[in-house]
Amino acid sequence: MFKINKLRVEILTDKSENINDLYGFEFSFNQGFNIIAGPNSRGKTTINSCIYYALGMEELLGAHNEKALDKALKEEFSIHTHEEVNYKVQFSKVLLEIENDQKKISCLERYIKVNNDGSKTTNIGVYHSTLENLYVEKNTNTAHEIYFLNSRGNNDDPNGFYSWLGDFAGLVIPSVSNSSRSSKYSPLYLQIVFSALFIEQTKGWSEFFATMPFFGVTKAKEKIIEFLLDLNEISLSTQKDILNRDKDLILEQWTRKVKSFSYLEKQSNSTIINIPQALTIDKTQIEKISVVFSRSEEEEEKISLPDIITEKEILVRELENKPLTTIKENREEAILEYNTQKNKYSELKNYVDKFENKLNIEFKQLDNLNTQLNIINSEIKDHLNLKKVFSENIINERGANHCPTCSQEVSTNLISTKNIRIPQLTLDENTNFLRSQKKLIESSLLSLKSTINEKEVLLSYFQNSIREKEILIKSISKDLISDDRAFSESDIVRKLQLEREIENLTNLRISVADLKSDLENLATKYHNNTIKINNLGESEKEDEKILEDFEKSYKDLLFNFGYESNEKFKISINRKEPFKYFPVYKRFKDDTLPQSIRINSSASDFVRNIWAYTLSLLIRGNNHPGLVLFDEPGQHRTNLNSLKELFKSCSHITDRQTIIFTSIDKQFNDEGEKLDLEILINGLNKSNYNLIQLDNVQKVIRKL
Template identity: 35%
Template sequence: MIKIRRIKSNIDVKGQINRYGFDYVLSDGLNIICGDNSSGKTTILSCIYYCLGMEQLLGGNKDKILDKSLRTSFSINSINYTVVYSEAILEIENDDGKKATIKRVIKGRSTENSNSLLVKETYDSQKSTKTYFIHSVGDHENESGFYSWLKQFSGIELPQIYQDDGSKVKSLYLQNIMSCALIEQTKGWSDLFSQMPYFGIKDSKTKVVEFLLGLKSLENDIKKDIFEQEKKDLKKDWASYLENFNQYMSRYSIQIDGLTEKYDSRITANTINRAKLYFIDSDNAILVDKLIKDIKKQLLDLSINVNSENNSLDKTNKQSDIIKSVRVLNKQLRELENKKITEKYKVEDYKKLVEKNKYNIDQVSGIKKIKKINDLKIINQCPTCNSELTHESRLELKEDKIDFDKSIAFLKSQQDLYQSYIRSSAALFEKLDSAILYYRKELNDKELQLNIIKKDISDINDLSREKIYQEIKLNKDILDYEAVNRELVTLKSKLKDIFDEINDINDKLESLKLNKLEDAQQILGFSNIFKRYLEQFEYSSNAISSVVIKDDYPAKLMPFIEIFRFDQPNEVQPIRLNSSASDFIRAEWAYYFALLISSNKHPGFLVFDEPGQHAMKTSSMQKLVSASEVCKKQIILTISKSLDKKNKGDSSEKNKVNNIEIITENNNCENINIIDIDPENKFKCIQALK
């Protein structure tokens, strides 16, 4: 755990020798940073985020999270100053008494890199200085990575999970953990852990709470995710093997029976072994093994009758049969070719629609950003229903009547449908091409056979060209279909391996035994603390007894309201959906405080930026201050200093009350470090440094 001792910024300006910035010292317990709106409270906190490398929690890079007074310019007494260099400095201390000063450049001159942090450590009489990198591969593992150093300094040991092959799996990042300690005023109060970066971690909120509470289920949940991903990959391999096999078999008009491209949990080893191949001839399906036997019999019959007398009538009848067969094959071939042409035109149309939709999305997005329709000519269709707009209806368009978000969502959903069809068309074209190739080959064979029979009919010699051709063709068919059977054997072997691996993973999933009793006790303790804080902070939307911490997925370890149903199972709903806006803020206070008190893996401090959201009652703010004072942890609150008196439209100084005096009136102010950014209500936090 760590404590924040000091936050400072140094700013050099154009044409000035003096330095500007701010410099504030923080105490172990409750710290209240106060000032009027836009005085710079959030600017101070953003420097704490920045020095800890936590700008992702604020939604982006330094240009998005740091005020322009730190990057470009600021004014004091109506005099403008241009920033030429700036840096943020944070002093922290860990539980061992080791201190560290972190310096990070905000605006550099030329050689400074904002993704390099200079850290000076002091312990007893020993001092060391080292530069660490951030926001690059290895910043969590490399000894020169900043997050690697911060983990070691703060004593936060992230869980290390290893796969069977010995490779390490990244389970949580330091940014995930810090989201329980740093809550900013705009996005931070919209939901629990709403600032947490995604990082592709499944159920990341639950995993963070499991980690903080030291639950045994964390490692198992991470391993479960790994196993589930391995199963997903194996099922993809299954689908790929069968898809490729089916495309190859379509050349011979052969289909596999008993196995589908989608893996089914009901599949057994016998299911794979029993799979058979069928030759599809028009509406008839013939087992390939039987087909091989039939061809061999035809070959035998042909060799027996090779020296028999030619029968001109038989040959003529055979000629008629082949002509009929050629007509049927030609018809089927034309149908397939026409279908391919139709699909090509359809795909081309969808590609045009994709481009058109992309243009429409760009246009509506642009209108949304500037909140004004500059050119009605660009709006040819309704963004929501896609119907044509007449000139008169375009003139009646009003910006305040258009839901841009819904329009963009509708257009994107259309885009997804078109692109999905275009992607799936590739597989369809492959199947059509294979089928067309098969029918063309069959036609060529029939036409060759027809020509040979014609010559045999007109030839007076005993030698039958048609029978020689038949013998060659039948031998080739036998070789082809036997090769097809060998391909099936290879496929079954691959599918059996996948089946065995999936079964092995299922066994591993079953063997993930949780120490549920120990975890349940931890969760119960956390739940009780959470409820005590809810009551203390005056939560009233629901009875405290109906509040539960969910112990299973989905949303495991998140707060819910249990709704009692007569003669029906009780229902649970998220506390956010069943609380007033101000009560949900109280619930967030309670949840973050409960984590701070319950965890020995917590960063060790809480930063609440403007916690008095949604016209919070003064008494609740007083309760928050009291809880912060007595919890024996470092709490940093930024709170507006002055509030307008009730029932007064005038917001002048004489009609304002000192909010800090009111919310701390029940507390011993000697235990509270109140940092007034501007006691005289004249300046912002950026001032000339002494």
């Protein structure tokens, strides 16, 4: 665990007389409950965002690096004295003093606006010193390191900041299953964990862990809870995720193998029966798969593959032993055979033409998918280049914002957010979305290519069949126009074709046997996979005890905060999917269809849910980093009594740190109640909270 001791921002301006003439702010925080209160537009958001930024968590605010910060910290700000004076920012940085439960203190230093000395906003400096002694100790070579952010490996590389922060806070970050990693595993990224700790004002009150970034972690919200509460299930569930992914792959392969039988059917004009569509581990079900042929289209009588091979072998032997006949002797038989083969040829030719047209359409689909894939790859490349542009601070140079492509000036905020609320995705969120689209297209391409390859093989077979019929028809036709005394060639051609048919049927028998063997291997893999999953077992009894304590804490807090949407016995922490580890509404105790607490609560009551849930994780979480930050918890017409209870509950949490940013003296519900700070803190033990009250007139940035 760790706590925040001090926050300091230093700004060098165009009006600074020397490099020691700095502007900014500095605040101290205590263990336990901290309140930052003030009227709107006085700097609460600026202070709040600086904490996020100093800890490398600005991604939870929807942006990377200094883009998440207010322009007052990186461009210009004003100070009102007798008149308004504007100051242009030349250089700025934030410093945050933190302390872990081993009493070890470190000071984090991160630049906001840099000069040309090589400093980067993508790095965080860590000094092993208090903030007070930092500058004195710098002169005596205070030990410090530089750690990187916003790059691959920042959670598990020893030089990554989140790796250092996890170690400092005493957190053993587990490996979890990750669909975006080729290794199938990744760390449980700290940015994901902190979405359960830091509740920001814009999106944070709309859903549990609403600001959680996407990194491909499987069931990320469940993993957060398992980690914070130190459940045994986190190691089991990670293994289950991998095994379930393997299970899905086995089922997918089974479906493909079953589909292969249908292509063999078309290729051989046969029927393959007793194919188990669903995966089975019963070997006898697989052994029952067999091939049959119809005697004719009119007859329902079926003949098995071994029998039809035997019949054709007998016909070959008969033709071998048959004496040569003249055309005259075979004329009537030849005319009948000619008409029969002509009709079969026409039917087959029409079918193949339609088949080939459909195949050409699939080739066009393949071209379209490849074009889409190229576009997606190009967009991903553009996003990565843009990310580099922002991370290297290319746009923000010499106090002006210019597009690096066309050199036109651009505003820091393209859309004013005063009266408009438009969801904005970060570059990383866009890139992750594009990568997910790429995976979908690649999956479609793989499936389509497989289908096309199979159909090309089938088309080749059809074309060969057409050629064979053309040879036979040509041979019979030649007999019909030849001298009656000449020997017939059709028997010889027929014998050769029968031999080819026997060869094809033999290959069919081998192919079916191979597919049956493949199904048996998949069934064995599935069986072994199921055993491994079952051996993992369910959550142990210790997990259930932890969840019971967590649920009790959550429900007690929830109803203390004035929750009214449902009765207490209808609310619980769900143990299984859906909504695993999250509050649900149940009509009765054994209700098998739990419903989301969000859709079964009023807007203000759902905010109370987030208060209670977040604080319960703080209180009960053995792996909790030890602090919670609420930005403007008085959302969606909550009432003053509820807020007062929230402040009271936070003041009772003395062994961990809570920080609340709240506006004051503004109406915040339909009853006309105002956020009265005196009412909120009335009755609290003064030793149990630290109040930072901002000026009613001046903004937070001033001369240091």
